[in-house]
Amino acid sequence: MYGNDFPADDTSGGLLGEVEAAETALREAAERGRRGAAGVNPAAYFAEVIAADQKVEPRDWMPEAYRATLIRQIAQHAHSEIIGMQPEGNWITRAPSLRRKAILLAKVQDEAGHGLYLYAAAETLGVSRDELVDLLLAGRQKYSSIFNYPTLSWADMGTIGWLVDGAAIVNQVPLCRCSYGPYARAMIRICKEESFHQRQGYEILHTLAHGTPAQREMAQDSVNRWWYPSLAMFGPPDTDSTHSAQSMDWKIKRFSNDELRQRFVDMCVGQAEVLGLALPDPALCWNEERGAYDFTQPDYGELMQVIKGAGPCNRQRMEHRRRAHREGAWVRAAAAAYAAKQANQKEQANQKEKAA
Amino acid sequence: MTAHAEQTTPLAVQATPPTRQAAPGTVTNRVGFVLGLADDALVAAQRLAQWCTHGPEMEEDIALSNIALDQLGAARLLLTYAGEMEGAGRDEDALAYQRDDREFRNCLLVELPNGDFAVTMAKLLFLAAYQVPLYTALAGCGDERLAAIGAKARKESAYHLDHASLWVRRLGDGTDESHRRMQAAVDEVWPYTHELLAPDPTAPVDPATLRVDFDSAVSGVLAEATLTVPETSWTPDGGRNGVHTEHLSYLLAELQVLHRAHPGASW
Amino acid sequence: MSTHSEPTGQSGGAPPAPLWEVFVRARRGLAHTHVGSLHAADAELALRNARDLYTRRQEGVSIWVLPTAAITASSPDEKDAFFDPAADKVYRHPTFYEVPEGAAHL
Ligand SMILES: [Fe+2]
Ligand SMILES: [Fe+2]
16 A cells, blocks of 8 residues: 555554554544633634644634744745655656666656645635745745755765655654544555655665675765755754744654754664665764764754755756646636636537526 | 657558457457557656646646556556566566667657647647547456456546546647647647557557547547647557657657666665 | 756745545455545545555555545544543443343344
8 A cells, every 4th residue: 555566564663653553633622522612712712722632623713823834834834845756756767777767757746746746735815826836836846955965976865765765754653643633544544645655765775785896886875965964854953943942832843953863863873783784974873861863963054055046956846846836727727717618508509408 | 857859750650450460369469559558658657647737727736747647557567567477587677777769659649748738738639539538448348357358448548538528628728829739739749649549450449440539539629629620641650560760769768767776776 | 867958847836735635445344544645636635645655565455535524523622522421331242241141143
């Protein structure tokens, strides 16, 4: 169910287990039910729903700031999925075996699907997808900075799956428990699909790391380039993060940036060992007291630069998206015109029938 | 993506039907036939995959990727089978990545550049209108392996035909601009359909026998789409003999570059 | 992608494609369940898009699409009036009844 070439049996532990637990929790919260309506004090009702770990649904009353936060977050997430197709899309036509070509194409296609699930979730909050796409194309809404780095070798397909999808999953698994129902449900669906992404990437790297010297070198070079940008995916350190506290109260967010980053590092160390590849951080070492790895923080100055638009590929990614949108305009216009004609004809036929 | 070269000169036109070395029904002959089908599917998949992230709407990125995945899946089955019949130890990847363009047996239609969305839909319409009856006939043929592949692929091709028809109707009968583009696309691509249905009595399914189904599928859609078939006597071919357009070599260069850079490596 | 160099219409030209709600029957014997929404110019396209978007992993055997605009929804504010009256009609549920011992197949 989660992929084409991987056994679907491993739901025992790890992230997939957490996704399933979130799904169960969602069902249980629904079972517990909630009688009574918002009544005269919708704000109190909203607070109660959140406190009881139940879901807020589209037409419920919600604070405007809650709505705005969700729209921003879900939209940026959707944009990331769509722009995120490009770095990997870059290698589909050159994939080195037909099996890899099929997997990569299916993966990039999944990312388009994720973008659409998320736009659909955002639309339940009263904003249209066209508005959101326009905001993206106008540069007024962001997407994840990681996609502003170039994919320079085939090994990057492995590293993106392992580290980038891996980091995304660590970020997203807690979102399966988000207080907003449509977002939580979209995240459950997405996270299940993501696990195939991470595994196919890991498999690519494993094959390369155990291949020819040139392949091995390609793999190590790729990990060296993507490690710190992947750590930066969790956002600025907690001390600088502006939105966190309120989002935590609303149960949109469940863990802080630094907590998630630490969890990610702790997972990756063992996985890198199995690959036989080095993580490019000489300071990386187990801290007995903390029960976690000490590691070098990513360059947050660089992160801010990339967010501001000065990453290696910002302009290229945006221009690519704008161009596809622009060049597709006549096709979308044709579909709309055809639909209007058909509706018209149907209407006329109906009237004739009535008249007869 | 790739810019159109001005219409290719008919370098591939042949005065006589292709002559084959082997007698009808021999293994060499069947390998050639299966390779033709495999290469059609592989090259079509590569072209469709080039659309990924460039589609006119996000939904269409997903749809074209799906069709590309179907074609790729069929190509892999067919290449594997061709390799086994050949008996020289070549697997799907050896056949896909280590043959030169002169060894490819696909029809010219699939290697033509994507053009705009109208050209891609015209190509897909004609390809699917050919593949549906072809795979259907194969599903009932005496070769068990081919029959199984045909049975699987014909359902997929039926969906491709549906998808292409849907869009050709919308583009043909949409706006003035889309009508103009769609008609131009049909005019451009139509001559290449001739090669698809060229007779080959020695093949497990003689393509000439698919003509009726092909015509009825295509003419219905084009009529609904308010489009016409161009009158032309130009009938480029040669793909089945490895004489291609100038486009194929570039397509293969991209497809094969990484694989060939690491001889003997596994991926 | 396009090789035609003439200018295309501006993106603002076409009206935005309407929104459709998608319902999928996962397996025979189950009801159609709401899975999400999508955009398409008309019903035919909506159905195809739904197939590609929501059933890539064999999640369904049947799909419905319907225009979001055609849905009339109960309002959360009416929730009490709408749904509470059902709460005291426990006699609608089989567990309301005591089955005498020994009576089988009830
Ligand atoms: Fe994703
Ligand atoms: Fe992913």
